[in-house]
Amino acid sequence: MDYSIDELISVCISRQIEDHEVVAQGIATPLVAAGYLLAKMTHAPDVTFLSAIGQALCRDWAPLGVATIEELWIGRGLLTVSFVQAACDLLPRFGPKEFFRPGQVDPCGNFNNVYIGGSYETPRLRLPGSGGIPDVTVFEENVLLYVPRHGRHTFVEQLDFKSGLGHDTQRRAGRGPRYLVSDLGQFDFEPQSGRMRLISLHPGVTLRRVQAKTGFELLVSDKLLETVPPTERELKLLREAIDPLGVRTLETLSGAARRERLRALLQKERLQLSEGEFHADRHLF
Amino acid sequence: MDYSIDELISVCISRQIEDHEVVAQGIATPLVAAGYLLAKMTHAPDVTFLSAIGQALCRDWAPLGVATIEELWIGRGLLTVSFVQAACDLLPRFGPKEFFRPGQVDPCGNFNNVYIGGSYETPRLRLPGSGGIPDVTVFEENVLLYVPRHGRHTFVEQLDFKSGLGHDTQRRAGRGPRYLVSDLGQFDFEPQSGRMRLISLHPGVTLRRVQAKTGFELLVSDKLLETVPPTERELKLLREAIDPLGVRTLETLSGAARRERLRALLQKERLQLSEGEFHADRHLF
């Protein structure tokens, strides 16, 4: 069965989730949301979500949306908290598993979501900022990364700014990222050196291509595997139950192409809304 | 109209409350609860309660109870918080007005709710403890005291333990108690010395009697007044609306007499419960 790269990434994310875990999800990360929901519908039914949107511990879920993204979480919370409580109490206490999307990542899994190029004061590109990344990566055990568009601009020898702590000599608790998935392959971090290591190539991707698109020298596992493609069931769940709109595709696009896709998705979503499909269980409306 | 000393104390407490204030109430202080509710029903309709029982900001109220004391607050809260939030965030932020009942009080309004006599390790009498007193008296502007049974065991030259901070040289913020009411009179604290000063004798009480029952030298105001007795309306509200059971009388009793009164109140309360009087607006039952 044919699949797209966004689907493969969400499936890889799903496979990193174990049952009974607490998983946290940041904002604007539909590939991660789709992956978590896929895990819940397959091998991890007792996973608990800690959602940035809605600020709640959630067990239930709704299909992904754009204008209606809040439907995924609000009103479904087991326990709703303030973000102050989440940042000070819940995140340190539960140390959830979380996938982050770095703006830049270095060979040891340090990463950057603050700025790229120029100086801090007048950067070439200011990124949105670090969110909770410099807070939790300094103590968490379960940090994972994903990069929807693998390129030398993202995988760099030297970060412009270190907002996410990797396998770094400055670390005093927790551990650096355990895993990274991109549109080209899957990676872990070699225990001794803490350096990024290719462990699996996605079907059709060559080692040479991965190395060419990585801005530093890549370790390669002795037992390099090929990523197992999505199963028919996984694809069916992603396409029909979890994300019929296709919100997950947004992360593989940028600029004007992304905004075009957004307009199309918004139209489709509005149509569904007017047909009541999304309203079925919205008891609050 | 005849009145009892518990009623006079609650009326004095009520008269210290201003409209729009936040007032906090500790546990086992029915004279204070009665006073606050009386204020709300007379001159301070917009007072907000911060209740130790139920841990909520409340606008509504129910009549005082013993076995059903939780009815007064739970289910009526505008905003229910944990006691951790209350102690760390709300109490410092809102600095509510609060009446405390000291186990001992010294001439400068420092007070003690920890132990009396003997040593800290093996006290003659261990009191329940300090609750939030050493937390809020160090910064609050609106600390007030009440003593239902004025005596030399309570008003002492030297405390066994200072858990409540008065007009003390060690103070760095806030101020010591502004006011104290006992069963004999009303007091303020002289601004220069910070010493307790009699400003009003309750009807029928002599200055000599107050001094004899106070274990330190008492300042007396140049304009010593007589406490204005409760009005008919105040008494009617206390007896019929706020505290028909008479829970407020408990604080004027001790030991076996108090336990006898408790048994009588519990019987009366149970009778009312079975007749549904307390259940009228208990929608949660």
Place this chain on the structure above:
Amino acid sequence: MDKTKSLDEAVLLVQDGDTLALGGMTIYRRPVAFVHALITRDNPPQDLTLLAFTGGFASDLLVGAGLIRRSRTCYFGLETFGLAPMFTQAVREGRLEIIEESEASIACGLRATMAGVGFMPSRAWQGTDMLRVRPDVMTICDPYSDERLTAFPAIDCDVAVIHVLRADRSGNAVLGGNPTIDLELSMVAKRLILTAETVEDELPGPIDLPGLAVTAVVHAPRGAWPTSCYPAYPIDGEAILDYISACNAGQFSNYLLTSWIQ
């Protein structure tokens, strides 16, 4: 995940030397049935540190039965019903070590533990005698204002027992009233036991305590008696007065053996 256990199984989770926390407050929603089963189990645990926001009826039973070596609460008594008799007696006789606490010291200590830091700063206690009897509590200098602040140390908890109105099999729970410090206790305890008036398959949200950290869920109807479980039942004031009378007459042990009828 089904976490239900019997009361007899659950009381075995408390071990010698543990810091044992009790949920609820004074005479509201205390885990009394659990405490009674703990006291009457074979080889009840010894040398416990009691942790509670307020000590009340259930805590007094533990002190009377001799399970508690030291107590950390900001209040220990029976509210309108008076002093806690076994506590008061044990302190007078020097048989109970007290770690003097206040609302702020407990609140800050729990927040420090959740945050994974050693302390939380506060204005509380400065100028009072509290610091004198807690020489372990340090005073620090605020690096921004140079003000002296109290550095309340993190509070550890081995096992917490919380009585709740409703729980589900995975340990999600609705308290019913008086949140006190139960959510925070549930987050710092290494083992967490819920006793519940009712146990359902799955509670719908919103709930008050998440089941994530729960070790055991015990069905214990009227498990807070004679303290209240709002709104299921009020305080049984007569039973509390009977307890005080028994203790005042030196009959604590008999009370446990003969008077435990609801």
Place this chain on the structure above:
Amino acid sequence: MDKTKSLDEAVLLVQDGDTLALGGMTIYRRPVAFVHALITRDNPPQDLTLLAFTGGFASDLLVGAGLIRRSRTCYFGLETFGLAPMFTQAVREGRLEIIEESEASIACGLRATMAGVGFMPSRAWQGTDMLRVRPDVMTICDPYSDERLTAFPAIDCDVAVIHVLRADRSGNAVLGGNPTIDLELSMVAKRLILTAETVEDELPGPIDLPGLAVTAVVHAPRGAWPTSCYPAYPIDGEAILDYISACNAGQFSNYLLTSWIQ
């Protein structure tokens, strides 16, 4: 106490040099109507410090209109809709000072202010570059463990504006969704303005924000548009895309003047 005011009256509460906090999050429940009225008032305030958990649509308008001197947020963007155009441009051109924040620095700073202390300690930031760009944030030594901790300074706020689903005349309010940091903001702000989809005489409990500290309540139906106000309306994604297109075409000022139709 009736605290209702018109939008025109309320925007006068913001003064030159204020730290202005916006409630809600990114593109959810932002006080957009208020921000628009603030920008278009006579003599709009200058030299503001923007404080928000996340900067989003409303914050980008303020930056574009030149009211903001410095910004303190842990994220500034439009989530799935991409970068915040006026923010990104202002930073690139060095016209906006950033006080770099994270979730923890804002959360700890607000808790410090509520507690009346200068800082709250945290493990956050240690080992990252955050401390390098925030030399004002001090590192302290945990007096119990000797561990190095970050001492996040208290955060002050002159005026906070929070859009809510329902409010009453005295300022009690129900948020509708996404509590974010709105309760804490409401407690640290010296002046507190609510804009509300509906204003009632008296809301029954439970509410999310107490009216105690509220300065003004403004009736502002669809006042969060084009951000969402759950569950009253979702995000107007097309309007946000139109905004981005206008900004990318250098038409920010025209957008404010001509495109403000709902």
